[in-house]
Amino acid sequence: MGKLLMKGNEVIAEAAVHAGCKYFFGYPITPQSELVAYMARRLPEAGGLFLQAESEIAAINMVYGAAGTGVRVMTSSSSPGFSLKQEGISYLAGAELPALIVNIARGGPGLGNIQPAQSDYFQVTKGGGHGDYNIPVLAPATLQEIIDLIREAFEIADRYRTPVILLGDGMLGQMMEAVEFPEKPAVKETHKEWTTTGTRGDGAPRVITSLDLNAESLEQRNEHLQRKFASIRQNEARFETLYCEDADYFVVAYGTVARIAVNAVKKARKDGVKAGLIRPITLWPFPLQPFIDTRDRAKGYLAVEMSAGQMVDDVRLSVNGRAAVSFFGRTGGVVPTQEEIYEQLIITAGGGDVNENGI
Template sequence: MAKVLMKGNEAIAAAAMKAGCKYFFGYPITPQNELPEFMSRELPKIGGVFVQAESEVAAINMIYGAAGTGARVMTSSSSPGMALKQEGISYCAGAELPCVIVNISRGGPGLGGIQPSQADYFMTTRGGGNGDYRHPVYAPATLQEAVDLTMEAFDVADYYRTPVIVMGDGMIGQMMEPVEFKETSNRELPAKDWATTGTEGKRQPNIINSLALDPAELEKHCHKLDARYKEIEEKEVRHEMYKMEGAEIVLVAYGTTSRIVKNAIDALQKEGIKAGLIRPITLWPFPEKAFDAIPETAKVILTVEMSTGQMIDDVKIANKGRLPIEFYGRTGGMIPTPEAIMEQVKEILGGVK
């Protein structure tokens, strides 16, 4: 299949349609606006429906309703808009409704700015809404990966009956790269016999609900969800290891930041400094077991993020106290450079015995 040069937002939208998404509900916010714009133009051509909701709150509740019919549905937003969606995402998790939510994140807090950021890590991986729930989070580093992971997200959502988030920063949304749309699904998906599609007099009505006033029943439901999350942790972890053999320092980065880190690692290697990378592809579940494969040559871990340091908490948990952990980050829309990362690595290694 030939590759097509596309902007990230449009590539993600096209991937969603390729995966069978026919219903999109959203609200404009930079830097993800090309995604709903693409959907508004292209979905009607295939008999789909685009709705620009009156707010992000309305959009996620429309997702709740449409997902209840068993359809493949998606919404997208950026950081402040994602914050507004959190209650609805919790409702979708509680009602076991599959859906895909795209966050093309920007600097904050508050309205912040429109430049790239990774400061939504806490909100996205911890579940920004109420209650005991989790959801898978994919963090693509390239547009091809954004396409592939978006298509996979729909299968994962259907398989586990859960919301799935694809999180890219503003660079993922705005950059252009060649992509191809491949048939990637080999997953056998369960029948959607829970969907509200009309009984036709053949069965009892299905009820989509997240309200349970009996505490014993609610506890049972929460344990059911928790068992599902444990299965996701066991089966759906994704990560990449880059030049880890003999590494004396291990960098941890995700998304577009990991591409900058790779450039720094390649340049360091030319200077005789061995550095490796652990790149989480799933931010939840976090690839904790990857840290068990850190070579004995490693002296220290350096976490690099476009934030003031949020993923570092998961790195500490995965590290289990074995190695010292350092942090380097830029935030507010500022992007780290390979040169700055190299300087940080040299400074750290100079102080580690």
């Protein structure tokens, strides 16, 4: 197939098709509307079904129905639309249905704007909807990485019978880069005994629901879910580190901000500051290992986000009081620059107070 120059939203859609996605239900909202438009053309060509729902709420409930048949299904939205899907996402988690949900985040709160932001972190990592649940969250930093993570997302969804979120931002959705897709889609067709495709008289009828009016049996369901979440925490955390072997100070950033932070770290090292980068790839489960490996020798951590400070809470929990954790963020769709991150890193290394509001 060779390398193709594509927009991020289109890469997500094509990667999903390559990963075996057959059904897409969605609703256009900037800055992810190109994803919906691409799927409208591409998915029928691949033998799948595209349907533009009348609302985000309708779309997520259509995902629920399709997921119950065992097919690979997805939806996508951006921050306000993603918020509307929360009830349905909780239903998917409670009913243990695999699906891929893409959020290309934009500035908020409220309608905000269409600029990139990372202020949906709490919503995607802490449940978002009602009840005790978590969802695996993958955060790509490049368009090529999207291709790998989309495939992993569907595999994780099937392996654990869970919805999975791919979190990007408006910058990732709108940028263009050269990407290369695998020559052949590698999709393993597996029989799923729980699907509602009919027993044909062989066994009892199958029912998929998150409703359980008996308190004791609902508690048992919750205990089962918590055991599953514990298994995901143990087995599915992913991260990348750069220059961490000899570093004293660590920048922690994910997604597109991590790409900017790399150059700030490189500049700091040239200027004599032993800096490293920790990039969480899974936001849930949040990767503890790079902090376990560094926190006893670290002189400080700097969490950088396009938010008022959300991932920084997980960084502090992971560091567990062993070293100082500072935060630098820009909000409202403002993207932190390499120079700003470098400046805050130098302040961190000098023992000063980082300007937490980014102004």
